[in-house]
Amino acid sequence: MIKAYIRVSSESQNTVRQKKALKAAGCEVFYEEKVSGKNTERPELQRLLAELEEGDIVIVHEISRLSRSVKDLIDIVDRIKERGACLKSLGESWLDTTSDNPMNEFLLNIFGSLAQLERGLTLKRQREGIEIAKKEGKFKGRKLEVVEGGKKAEKAAQAIDWYKEGKSVRYITKTLSIGTGTLYRLLEREGLK
Template identity: 75%
Template sequence: MRKIAYIRVSSEGQNTARQKKALKQAGCTVFYEEKVSGATMERPQLQALLDELQEGDIVLVHEISRLSRSTKDLLEIIERIREKGAGLKSVTETWLDTSTDNPMNEFLLTIFSGLVQFERSMIKQRQKEGIEIAKAQGKFKGRKVEVTEGGKKAQKAVQAIEWYKEGKSVRDICKTLSIGTGTLYRLLEREGLR
């Protein structure tokens, strides 16, 4: 039986040392670590961990939110761990232990994963409300458009606007010029075309 650590932080600027220390103390010998949002399932290290799991292994996380921010995704991850004959434990939420067949753990897992998703939704709602208030007060302008005046970016901006006016699709413009759709939409909004 191996104790396998999954360590995740949301951005490059965040430090994983606290999680790593606690998971080493919990006896982990194999570590999968990444700096990516927990809101997505597109996490290479998580996928590698799930693919390489063996029967009897136990996956340890510092806290449940490190594994996923979505109840649906969390339950899917746990199901994949179970299908491999492995278990899951949390260092800080001691009630989380799927390595034993305990109905109370299952019940608590469902409740707490729902709370994690609820908390994330509340944060997004508060952020949206704050942005609306700032917009009403004229203090919020949104993200700056990356395609600005001068240089190659200015040429891309001119080309993007020209193609948009000609009726070329947003998808084709973005693909051809290697710019994001958000950048293009902000540019079009700045030019009064949206």
């Protein structure tokens, strides 16, 4: 059976492009999720790996949808092979384990390393850009979602009141379902931190 693994990093992204290409490639079963690829603890990926049967082919739109690190990629490929299944990528024609070709294994390691390097360089450039923007006073951090007049103004008011009453940060963030960073930025804005 031909199975597709589809992933985007956030809820705001959509999977239509991947799904269309994978359907055209003959995929019959789809494992789809909206979650970061920074580790392999992804529910749909784990379900796919658990449900693989001998002779199955897993197809991904591109290697970055499956993994961001070489170690995780190699582990995933090994788990697929252990089940007697194969892996193919639409975006990287060299990634095709349907035949026992040592060149595919070699290229998998090389290109997996290059993908990891590119990710690292991107993060480094991002950090450098943020540092420069901070020095110039242009970087304010992520936009604060809990703002006055906004949809979450009531949460903001409640968080401030509870903080003033001495409730713990953990209690406030868990009860109101807001992030710790969001709470601290809110308190900083209010002059409480």
